Amino acid sequence: MDRLGSNILSHRCGHSLSDMPPAFEQHEAFLIRAAFPCPHCLTELARRHGLHTRAYVNMQQLSPSMIAFVVEVAHAADELGDLLSVIGYGRSTPSQDEMTPGTQAPGEGTVWRKEMWFASNTDTRHVVALVDHIKLEMTWLSRYLPDGAVGVEFCKFPGE
Numbered sequence: 402m403d404r405l406g407s408n409i410l411s412h413r414c415g416h417s418l419s420d421m422p423p424a425f426e427q428h429e430a431f432l433i434r435a436a437f438p439c440p441h442c443l444t445e446l447a448r449r450h451g452l453h454t455r456a457y458v459n460m461q462q463l464s465p466s467m468i469a470f471v472v473e474v475a476h477a478a479d480e481l482g483d484l485l486s487v488i489g490y491g492r493s494t495p496s497q498d499e500m501t502p503g504t505q506a507p508g509e510g511t512v513w514r515k516e517m518w519f520a521s522n523t524d525t526r527h528v529v530a531l532v533d534h535i536k537l538e539m540t541w542l543s544r545y546l547p548d549g550a551v552g553v554e555f556c557k558f559p560g561e
């Protein structure tokens with residue numbers, strides 16, 4: 402798998418990029434992840450700092466006609482936050498529940514939040530595609546969590 406050229410086949414830490422499912426080539430993190438330390442180095446960093454980084458995946462109604470899949474990453478080391486910030490996550494306060502979403506708090510929020518919006522009358526196929534995208538993203542992100550896939554929570558909230 403070196404058709405991308407050997408110069409970008411390693412992470413910033415020097416460890417090589419690991420294989421991901423072919424579908425991941427379409428994901429926004431596919432290339433940019435190389436500019437950051439690898440999952441192993443970032444999970445070690447989290448462990449050293451005693452951070453139990455977790456991702457929370459939920460659905461929230463953010464306006465009368467719009468719903469969003471929301472991912473919130475809590476207890477992330479700054480270095481993981483840097484990576485999340487380039488693939489659409491922003492600093493936010495933690496959501497309490499479906500009806501009490503977190504709000505953007507640039508520079509001070511304690512979680513990293515990403516919203517993927519869709520209209521409540523969106524074609525089901527589009528929603529299923531979004532679900533697949535989130536599953537792919539969580540499969541990738543779980544490698545950066547000290548607890549791995551166990552660190553990804555569905556229908557639970559960081560502020561609970």
Ligand SMILES: [Zn+2]
Pocket residue numbers: 412414415416438439440441442443
């Ligand atoms: Zn590394």
